[in-house]
Amino acid sequence: MSSSATRAAGNEPRKPAGGDEAEPGSALTATAAGTPRPGTPEPGNPEPGTPAPGGPAEPGSARPATPRGSGASTHGTSGPDAHDRPAPGPRAAEAGGGRAGRAGRRLLRPGLAGLSGVLLYLSFPPRPLWWLAPAALALLAWCLHGRRARTGFGLGVLHGLGFLLPLLVWTGEGVGPVPWLALAAVESLLVGVTALGISLVSRLPAWPLWGAAVWIAGEALRARAPFGGFPWGKLAFGQPEGVFLPLAALGGTPLLSFGVALCGFGLYEALRAGADTRRAGAALLAAVSVAAPLAAALAARPLVSAAAEDGTAVAAVIQGNVPRAGFEFNAQRRAVLDNHARRTIQLAEDVKAGRAEQPDFVVWPENSSDIDPYAEPDAYAVIDQAVKAIGVPVAIGSVLVPDSGPLRNTMILWDPVGGPTATYDKRKIQPFGERIPMRSFVRLFSSDVDRVQRDFGPGKEPGVFDMAGTGVGMVTCFEAAFDDAVRSTVRAGAQVIAVPSNNATFGRTEMTYQQLAMDRVRAVEHSRSVLVPVTSGVSAVIRPDGTIVKRTEMFTADALVDQIPLRSTRTPATRLGPLPEYALLALAAGALGRVLARRIRTRSARGRGGAA
Secondary structure, eight states: OOOHHHHHTTOOOOOOGGGOOOOTTSTTSBOTTSSBOOOOOBTTBOOTTSOOTTSOOOTTOOOOOOOTTSOOOOTTOOSTTGGGSOOSOHHHHHHHHHHHHHHHHHHHHHHHHHHHHHHHHHTSTTSOOTTHHHHHHHHHHHHHTTOOHHHHHHHHHHHHHHHHHHHTGGGGTTTOHHHHHHHHHHHHHHHHHHHHHHHHHTTSTTHHHHHHHHHHHHHHHHTTTTTTOOOTTOGGGGOTTSTTTTHHHHHHHHHHHHHHHHHHHHHHHHHHHHTOTTOHHHHHHHHHHHHHHHHHHHHTGGGOOOOOSSOEEEEEEEEOOOSSSSGGGGGGHHHHHHHHHHHHHHHHHHHHTTSSOOOSEEEOOTTTBOSOTTTOHHHHHHHHHHHHHHTSOEEEEEEEOOSSSOBEEEEEEEETTTEEEEEEEOSSOOBTTTBOTTHHHHHTTOGGGGGSOSOBOOOOSOEEEEETTEEEEEOOGGGGGOHHHHHHHHHTTOSEEEOOBOOGGGTTSTHHHHHHHHHHHHHHHHTOEEEEOBSSSOOEEEOTTSOEEEEOOTTOOEEEEEEEEOOOOOOHHHHHTTHHHHHHHHHHHHHHHHHHHHHHHHHHHHHHHHHO
8 A cells, every 4th residue: 555645746656456455575565755666577477457468458457548649540530630640551560460469468368277277187097197287286376376356267267167178078978068068167167266266365475375275165165066066176186196195194185185286386486486586585485385295295105005904805896897888878777787797606606716716705886786676586686696606795786766755876785695784875966967956947958867767865874884894885986076975984984995886877988087096095095995896997906005906997897806905094184084174274264364354454545545
């Protein structure tokens, strides 16, 4: 805020766009003598309220006026001296080129915001390019730093589209582009809100810390809304092979995402501050922002272990395959059931012949029996025959059809002697997949909603099956994306996590690899072996350190048998639960509250100055 002496001299410094105060130490801060302190706009980050080099002028910024009588062309001008204007010549050509250059500069920042999203997408599996994530966020930080809130929102939406359109393209597999585009658009709007918050806190000292906390607030929002949330695309889920991965064991996926975001924002700030030799303190803070997540991940490395604490168990994962990919596989429900029963019986024959080790228990995928075995005696007989052949408990993925109410996506514990015993009902039901919110409205855009003729209902309790003395926790497919669903299962006594899934609907897209990456992060987060039986691939066995030791090919009938370590120790992430996320949300709220308070003070001061 300028001094009254400066105003009296008619030399008040230009105010930041959007009513923000000047950043301490910038050229916008008035000196005690009442004149602007000399300062040089930072590279890539123009003073608020002035046109950005390589970017558009902010609304309300000062533009040079065209001097009268200078001979400059004014569009639509007429008058008695119009004939005295010089004919178009080299100067006019230069002006035309200047307009083209300005248009290009206006598009630079939006284009780079979209590019940062594409780079973030490329950092996700199946590509092992995890290191692109901090680079992508550094580029996004260049786009957002010092921007006004509405500009930050728009740039954030472009980043979200660049990231989520390719990441979620599998959601349109078999049903056309409408669900894919709608989901990507809604999620991108939420990313835009996140970017808005980052642009607001980017003027604060040590802003990479606050910006990374705001990023976590955005991920928390997307994990909860709308329609129960869609956490796909968390930064953490792109890091199963990254150096930051041990942070998951320390504070869960929120801390892992925070570490990646802090490193990315700190990288940009280090480059920005390093270009100004007068900002040694800021450069040091930026360097700490980059180094701290790496140091914390290194310190957390002892939490990551694949050692057996409670002995071992031999587990088998069955992938029976489906007749064909896409939604049509539902019309072949009996064939899918027969495939899994047949592959289990074949495993039993391999065990008798000495070609495979005898498993202690077996896990089938989600929807491996879409026929309700309680209602269909023939399905019951097929399952019972396969379980008796292998001679150990088998977890069966089925759809139960009660007389009334919603359907149930259920895992059934099937004993070779006692038949079906315990059950687990999936708790996180996928919106627009297993249930259709606003069905009549959505039908206006796509008749495919009627493929789900009867909605599924959620279960209420975590499911841990006692399978030959081993506590096997069930986390069905979509649930693996939700922190609380996996954590509650481990807290309920799971020594092993099973993630039975069905991705036949999504064909040969990257969906299966994205979900497998989540499962690897969950293994490290809770220090548990993870079994991933999938109808059509990729099925896998994952060690507690996130290493895949066995996997199948896509759309291939197979059985994976492996001796897995059993563990019961709880990681700090398991014990702390949502507390790390809540702490980061508090940081974000505090930073945004500080910005709001500063704006209120600035406006109050302006009001008093105007009244004087």
